[in-house]
Amino acid sequence: MKFGSIFMTSSLLFSAIYAEQSFISTDEYAKMLYKNPRGIGCDKCHGSHGQGAIIYTYMEDGKFTDLTAPPINNLPLNVFYQAFNKKSNLMPEYFLTDKEKAYIYYYITKKRKDEKK
Numbered sequence: 001m002k003f004g005s006i007f008m009t010s011s012l013l014f015s016a017i018y019a020e021q022s023f024i025s026t027d028e029y030a031k032m033l034y035k036n037p038r039g040i041g042c043d044k045c046h047g048s049h050g051q052g053a054i055i056y057t058y059m060e061d062g063k064f065t066d067l068t069a070p071p072i073n074n075l076p077l078n079v080f081y082q083a084f085n086k087k088s089n090l091m092p093e094y095f096l097t098d099k100e101k102a103y104i105y106y107y108i109t110k111k112r113k114d115e116k117k
Helices: 003-019 026-035 077-085 098-116
Strands: 053-060 063-069
Touching: 026 098, 077 098
Parallel strands: none
Antiparallel strands: 053 063
């Protein structure tokens, strides 16, 4: 996906997010997707607000080693989208729509902005 089309898609998605009328707020829906998009939540590995977290600590060659998930709340939108398409032995495939990804991105970047206030 080229940057221009990502920007156009993201602009349309975010305007759709704000335009929708529903029984659940944008913040609630975004949080729900982050916490449980398809079985296991992003928060289990990436932390409660996308800040990154230790997934597991194990012993290797007599020393403790942490398996960590990177922070995702500071990624540019195009890199965030690319991460879903990257094959990984750790990150599950969620089969999220672009709109669902936009909600998750909204949630983690909004949380980061709220923490800075």
